[in-house]
Amino acid sequence: xxxxxxxxxxxxxxxxxxxxxxxxxxxxxxxxxxxxxxxxxxxxxxxxxxxxxxxxxxxxxxxxxxxxxxxxxxxxxxxxxxxxxxxxxxxxxxxxxxxxxxxxxxxxxxxxxxxxxxxxxxxxxxxxxxxxxxxxxxxxxxxxxxxxxxxxxxxxxxxxxxxxxxxxxxxxxxxxxxxxxxxxxxxxxxxxxxxxxxxxxxxxxxxxxxxxxxxxxxxxxxxxxxxxxxxxxxxxxxxxxxxxxxxxxxxxxxxxxxxxxxxxxxxxxxxxxxxxxxxxxxxxxxxxxxxxxxx
Amino acid sequence: xxxxxxxxxxxxxxxxxxxxxxxxxxxxxxxxxxxxxxxxxxxxxxxxxxxxxxxxxxxxxxxxxxxxxxxxxxxxxxxxxxxxxxxxxxxxxxxxxxxxxxxxxxxxxxxxxxxxxxxxxxxxxxxxxxxxxxxxxxxxxxxxxxxxxxxxxxxxxxxxxxxxxxxxxxxxxxxxxxxxxxxxxxxxxxxxxxxxxxxxxxxxxxxxxxxxxxxxxxxxxxxxxxxxxxxxxxxxxxxxxxxxxxxxxxxxxxxxxxxxxxxxxxxxxxxxxxxxxxxxxxxxxxxxxxxxxxxxxxxxxxxxxxxxxxxxxxxxxxxxxxxxxxxxxxxxxxxxxxxxxxxxxxxxxxxxxxxxxxxxxxxxxxxxxxxxxxxxxxxxxxxxxxxxxxxxxxxxxxxxxxxxxxxxxxxxxxxxxxxxxxxxxxxxxxxxxxxxxxxxxxxxxxxxxxxxxxxxxxxxxxx
Numbered sequence: 084x085x086x087x088x089x090x091x092x093x094x095x096x097x098x099x100x101x102x103x104x105x106x107x108x109x110x111x112x113x114x115x116x117x118x119x120x121x122x123x124x125x126x127x128x129x130x131x132x133x134x135x136x137x138x139x140x141x142x143x144x145x146x147x148x149x150x151x152x153x154x155x156x157x158x159x160x161x162x163x164x165x166x167x168x169x170x171x172x173x174x175x176x177x178x179x180x181x182x183x184x185x186x187x188x189x190x191x192x193x194x195x196x197x198x199x200x201x202x203x204x205x206x207x208x209x210x211x212x213x214x215x216x217x218x219x220x221x222x223x224x225x226x227x228x229x230x231x232x233x234x235x236x237x238x239x240x241x242x243x244x245x246x247x248x249x250x251x252x253x254x255x256x257x258x259x260x261x262x263x264x265x266x267x268x269x270x271x272x273x274x275x276x277x278x279x280x281x282x283x284x285x286x287x288x289x290x291x292x293x294x295x296x297x298x299x300x301x302x303x304x305x306x307x308x309x310x311x312x313x314x315x316x317x318x319x320x321x322x323x324x325x326x327x328x329x330x331x332x333x334x335x336x337x338x339x340x341x342x343x344x345x346x347x348x349x350x351x352x353x354x355x356x357x358x359x360x361x362x363x364x365x366x367x368x369x370x371x372x373x374x375x376x377x378x
Numbered sequence: 379x380x381x382x383x384x385x386x387x388x389x390x391x392x393x394x395x396x397x398x399x400x401x402x403x404x405x406x407x408x409x410x411x412x413x414x415x416x417x418x419x420x421x422x423x424x425x426x427x428x429x430x431x432x433x434x435x436x437x438x439x440x441x442x443x444x445x446x447x448x449x450x451x452x453x454x455x456x457x458x459x460x461x462x463x464x465x466x467x468x469x470x471x472x473x474x475x476x477x478x479x480x481x482x483x484x485x486x487x488x489x490x491x492x493x494x495x496x497x498x499x500x501x502x503x504x505x506x507x508x509x510x511x512x513x514x515x516x517x518x519x520x521x522x523x524x525x526x527x528x529x530x531x532x533x534x535x536x537x538x539x540x541x542x543x544x545x546x547x548x549x550x551x552x553x554x555x556x557x558x559x560x561x562x563x564x565x566x567x568x569x570x571x572x573x574x575x576x577x578x579x580x581x582x583x584x585x586x587x588x589x590x591x592x593x594x595x596x597x598x599x600x601x602x603x604x605x606x607x608x609x610x611x612x613x614x615x616x617x618x619x620x621x622x623x624x625x626x627x628x629x630x631x632x633x634x635x636x637x638x639x640x641x642x643x644x645x646x647x648x649x650x651x652x653x654x655x656x657x658x659x660x661x662x663x664x665x666x667x668x669x670x671x672x673x674x675x676x677x678x679x680x681x682x683x684x685x686x687x688x689x690x691x692x693x694x695x696x697x698x699x700x701x702x703x704x705x706x707x708x709x710x711x712x713x714x715x716x717x718x719x720x721x722x723x724x725x726x727x728x729x730x731x732x733x734x735x736x737x738x739x740x741x742x743x744x745x746x747x748x749x750x751x752x753x754x755x756x757x758x759x760x761x762x763x764x765x766x767x768x769x770x771x772x773x774x775x776x777x778x779x780x781x782x783x784x785x786x787x788x789x790x791x792x793x794x795x796x797x798x799x800x801x802x803x804x805x806x807x808x809x810x811x812x813x814x815x816x817x818x819x820x821x822x823x824x825x826x827x828x829x830x831x832x833x834x835x836x837x838x839x840x841x
Binding site (some may be wrong): 131132133136137140151152153154236298300316326328330331332333350352358360362 | 420421422428430431433434435436437438439440464467770771772773778781782
């Protein structure tokens with residue numbers, strides 16, 4: 084899903100104040116690229132039981148991931164409810180209840196449009212490997228949304244980019260945004276406390292409190308398939324003899340003042356899980372502030 | 379040659395249990411046959427060099443297909459994750475203790491699960507002897523002998539490995555021929571560590587060459603009969619006694635007055651104590667057929683072993699150990715120790731014979747080859763299907779229930795929080811009863827029960 088960073092940039096520009104839910108786990112393609120995105124799954128029953136058990140461990144902003152626990156899903160979500168644009172990213176070809184915009188990864192194929200809904204076919208990504216995603220939204224909002232997307236695409240476009248959009252019918256439109264190789268793969272800066280993790284405490288603007296923790300998992304979401312240089316920034320103390328893990332296996336990491344640096348080749352079929360472990364617990368006062376990834 | 383992948387699910391050092399040491403010792407032998415990885419709860423556990431350690435929660439993401447699984451399970455809370463892993467995905471299991479009640483109790487298994495395990499193994503016994511647990515919520519020591527709770531492990535494993543015929547027979551008598559047809563015996567492992575010589579170990583521990591040293595080892599459970607050792611040594615004040623391991627507080631005072639208690643030791647210090655000993659005393663009563671890592675270390679060191687003639691120990695060659703009768707155990711032990719102290723060369727001869735026996739029967743390459751044979755024979759053998767999905771937790775509200783069940787099919791379990799206990803009466807008296815009041819049309823109620831203020835419903839959904 085190499086187009087996810089590009090689509091995230093497009094959506095963020097076209098829909099300021101957007102509240103987003105990435106219901107595409109185990110992939111989590113949108114999760115790292117739109118700040119504040121809540122993670123979850125649209126089809127928990129289809130998950131491998133081991134993946135379902137894994138995601139059941141995580142909490143994000145103090146709440147369980149979406150789609151795994153009906154009680155947690157039913158809890159109020161003021162940020163979502165108050166947003167004008169509520170976008171859900173899913174692989175299922177049907178509008179997500181409560182969302183004003185459903186983005187169907189991979190497109191809706193031959194599925195008929197639900198009554199009252201319109202569709203914008205998005206063709207985006209690298210010009211030699213474009214990806215299709217379909218945006219389902221109320222028919223009445225189709226024109227306005229297409230205009231905003233087209234304006235955003237034009238504003239984002241750099242040298243060699245090919246933006247374009249047009250209305251196909253009253254209920255259908257298309258928008259393309261193609262980018263020359265190597266594609267749009269920007270640097271990534273993630274506030275640690277915004278990510279799904281399996282600590283008992285939620286964390287906040289000062290970071291994720293790790294004081295005394297022996298092991299912690301973080302779900303960072305999918306990264307396009309290339310080698311990334313990952314930097315973890317801490318505050319409150321030096322991380323000490325921390326071990327870094329990717330999808331459960333230890334990887335080499337180099338300590339730097341206030342942080343850890345590692346090179347990673349992220350998996351392509353699921354959102355990687357980053358792990359941190361200390362034999363005797365994390366140093367007192369230690370907080371993980373950010374994760375930075377550079378291609 | 380491309381070796382198939384094998385995932386060992388087990389605690390590993392520095393976990394303080396003998397099974398962790400066993401797993402660490404076995405892995406290099408298995409690596410001759412398999413591309414091994416180890417999975418556990420402690421990501422920093424010490425797998426042998428060249429064998430990656432993986433977070434158990436992410437083991438399913440390991441690259442490659444066709445992973446064989448080998449679970450090492452024992453009767454203490456350090457193996458709770460192994461039981462969970464076996465429930466999630468079947469594999470071959472080494473059952474180090476045929477009795478697993480303590481594991482279930484100490485890892486927070488709920489009472490209905492434990493009672494179901496008791497009924498599964500011995501329905502008649504469970505009706506009478508599980509009464510205290512069923513009615514008052516406490517478990518008696520007798521329960522640990524009467525109920526092994528191994529039925530689930532037997533059912534979920536493609537094959538089960540035990541270390542003695544005693545253990546296999548005990549399982550067979552409890553669970554029947556059919557449920558135990560896949561149980562194989564592989565002797566315990568001669569740990570490949572190089573133990574120090576007696577002289578080097580004594581120099582390290584500050585023990586004189588002429589002193590007669592008796593060592594007991596491991597966690598001092600009641601079944602290890604340190605009370606008999608204490609009684610035996612009362613009349614032998616010149617013999618030095620060290621307990622290399624932990625002792626429960628209730629026993630520490632009495633024992634500490636006669637023996638030096640080391641507490642838990644790192645592996646190299648533990649080895650030094652075993653190697654320095656003139657006799658390792660390793661008694662059991664009652665025995666559940668458990669195996670002993672300290673005995674394997676003593677064999678490796680050539681230390682004379684004194685064991686009870688019971689359970690798995692009774693199967694050891696009479697030349698390799700000194701067997702003591704269960705009746706009059708303390709007296710027999712005193713007599714044996716006095717004899718060895720008077721003629722230490724007799725103890726050394728038994729130690730040498732024990733080492734020779736172990737090098738034949740328990741050597742790593744031979745044991746690993748037997749593991750491979752069992753694992754490969756079981757590779758395509760089906761085990762019991764995974765259990766039902768964890769229950770959906772909901773309030774007892776028909777709208778929420780309908781939303782949660784929308785799009786689901788087949789078996790499903792709901793756990794409904796009732797809040798007010800009177801709510802159950804209301805629901806039961808509603809037109810159409812409980813099912814009519816709560817369930818969407820098409821959902822068939824198969825079973826219902828109350829559990830800790832919640833209502834558990836097993837459903838069959840259409841589709």
